Amino acid sequence: MRTAILSLLFGALLAGAAPGATDDEAAARKTLMALAGAFSNDGFKLRDGNWTGAIQPKASLLVQVHLYAGNQYWFSAGASRQAKKLSLSVFDETGALMKSEPYQEEAKGDDGPKAAAGFAPAVSGAYFVRIQETKGDAASFSFSYSYK
Amino acid sequence: MDGAMFIRILAAVLAIGVLPAARAASDSRLTPEQIAAATRVDSVTVPTPGELFAAINKIGKPNWQGQYRKPLDMAFSSRPQIALNLGGLVADGYIAVEAEDSQQVKNIGKDIETLAKGLGVSQNILSRGGSITEFAENNEWSALREELEATQNEVKMAMEEQHDDDLVALVSLGGWIRGAEAVSSWIAKNYTPENAKLLRQPALVAYLRGKIGALSGKVRDDPLVGKVNRELERMESLVSFPRDKSAALGDVKKLNDAASALEKDIAGKKE
Numbered sequence: 001m002r003t004a005i006l007s008l009l010f011g012a013l014l015a016g017a018a019p020g021a022t023d024d025e026a027a028a029r030k031t032l033m034a035l036a037g038a039f040s041n042d043g044f045k046l047r048d049g050n051w052t053g054a055i056q057p058k059a060s061l062l063v064q065v066h067l068y069a070g071n072q073y074w075f076s077a078g079a080s081r082q083a084k085k086l087s088l089s090v091f092d093e094t095g096a097l098m099k100s101e102p103y104q105e106e107a108k109g110d111d112g113p114k115a116a117a118g119f120a121p122a123v124s125g126a127y128f129v130r131i132q133e134t135k136g137d138a139a140s141f142s143f144s145y146s147y148k
Numbered sequence: 149m150d151g152a153m154f155i156r157i158l159a160a161v162l163a164i165g166v167l168p169a170a171r172a173a174s175d176s177r178l179t180p181e182q183i184a185a186a187t188r189v190d191s192v193t194v195p196t197p198g199e200l201f202a203a204i205n206k207i208g209k210p211n212w213q214g215q216y217r218k219p220l221d222m223a224f225s226s227r228p229q230i231a232l233n234l235g236g237l238v239a240d241g242y243i244a245v246e247a248e249d250s251q252q253v254k255n256i257g258k259d260i261e262t263l264a265k266g267l268g269v270s271q272n273i274l275s276r277g278g279s280i281t282e283f284a285e286n287n288e289w290s291a292l293r294e295e296l297e298a299t300q301n302e303v304k305m306a307m308e309e310q311h312d313d314d315l316v317a318l319v320s321l322g323g324w325i326r327g328a329e330a331v332s333s334w335i336a337k338n339y340t341p342e343n344a345k346l347l348r349q350p351a352l353v354a355y356l357r358g359k360i361g362a363l364s365g366k367v368r369d370d371p372l373v374g375k376v377n378r379e380l381e382r383m384e385s386l387v388s389f390p391r392d393k394s395a396a397l398g399d400v401k402k403l404n405d406a407a408s409a410l411e412k413d414i415a416g417k418k419e
Binding site: 043045046047048049050051061062063064065066067068069070071089091093095096097123124125126128130143144145147148 | 175176177178179180182183185186187188189190191192193194195196198199200202203206207290293294297298300301345346347348349350351352355391392
C-alpha cells in the first residue's frame with residue numbers, strides 16, 4: 001500500500017511541478033484538445049483550465065473534481081506519443097467506482113493516446129478521476145473536462 | 149524447499165504488505181489513503197460558476213437579472229480585497245451571461261479590467277476584454293462562458309508570474325462566495341429538497357478553506373481575509389450534509405444570509 005501511496009504522491013508532485021510547458025506537454029495538450037473539441041459539437045463546454053504533468057507506465061494519477069447532479073460531463077485526457085494507451089475511471093467521494101461511458105484511442109504515429117469517460121452524477125459533490133497509462137513509456141499527459 | 153517452508157515464506161511475504169498493495173491496486177475502489185493523496189488544483193478541482201448555473205437551469209427558470217447587485221465601488225485599497233472582488237465579478241459575469249444581457253456583460257468586463265489594473269495584471273486581459281465585448285454584442289453566450297473562465301485564468305496566470313500566488317486563491321474564493329450567494333438566494337425562494345441538494349459541496353469548501361490556511365502570514369492576517377475564513381467555516385457546515393439527504397430550508401436561508409453578509413464586507417470600502 002505504501003508503494004501505491006508513494007506512487008500517487010510522486011505522480012501528483014510530478015504533475016504539479018510543471019511551470020513551463022515542455023514540447024511533450026504541449027503535444028499532450030494538443031491531443032487533449034483534439035479529443036475534447038469533439039464534445040463541443042454536442043453542446044459541451046470545455047473548461048479553460050487543465051491539469052498537465054508527467055505520467056509513468058502502469059501508474060495511476062488521481063484528481064479531485066466537483067460535479068453537480070443534473071449536469072453531464074466528459075472527462076478527457078491526452079498524452080504525448082511515448083504513451084501508447086490511457087484509461088480514465090470515475091470514483092465517488094467514498095472511493096466507489098462509478099459507471100461511466102469509456103472511450104479510448106491508442107497512439108497512432110505522431111499522435112499520442114486519448115481517453116475519455118462520460119458521466120452524469122446523481123449526487124452533487126466531490127468525485128475523483130483516475131488517469132492510468134496502461135501501455136507505453138514515461139510521457140506527459142493533459143487532463144480537462146467538459147460539461148453541459 | 150519443502151511445502152511447509154514455502155507456505156511459511158509465503159505467509160511472511162503476505163504479512164509485510166503484499167496483500168495491502170494488491171488491495172490498493174484494486175480497480176473498483178479507492179483506499180482512503182489514495183483519496184487523501186489525490187491531486188487538487190484550481191483549474192479542474194474548483195468548478196466555474198457556469199457549471200453550477202447550468203445545473204440550476206435544468207431544475208428551474210431562474211430570473212437571473214434578479215440576482216444582479218449594485219455596481220461595485222471600485223476604490224479598494226488592499227490587494228486581497230481587490231482579488232476577492234475580481235472573483236466575485238467573474239461570477240457576476242456568468243450571471244449576466246445566464247440572463248443573456250449583453251450590456252451587463254460588457255459593464256462587468258470593464259469592471260474586471262479596472263480591478264485587474266489595480267493588481268497590475270490588466271495587460272494580460274486587454275485582448276480578452278475585446279473578445280468579451282464582441283461575443284456580448286453578437287449574443288454568443290456559450291462562447292462568453294468559456295471566455296469568462298479564460299479571462300479569470302489569464303489573470304491568475306499573470307498573478308502567478310508576478311509571484312502573487314496568494315491572490316490567485318482569493319480570486320477563486322471570491323467567485324465561490326458570490327456564486328453561493330446567488331444560487332442560495334434562488335433556492336431559498338424556490339425551495340424543494342431536490343433543488344437544495346445542489347448546495348452540497350463539503351469537499352470543495354474544505355479545499356477552499358485549505359487555500360486560506362496556506363496563505364502567507366501577511367495576507368492571512370488581513371482583517372477581511374480573516375473574516376472570510378471564519379465565515380467560510382460556518383458556511384462549510386451548511387453545505388456539508390450526507391449524500392442521501394438535502395439541506396433544510398432554514399439552512400439554505402442561513403447560507404444565503406452568510407454569503408450575502410460576507411459579500412457586502414468584501415465589496416465594502418476598506419477604512
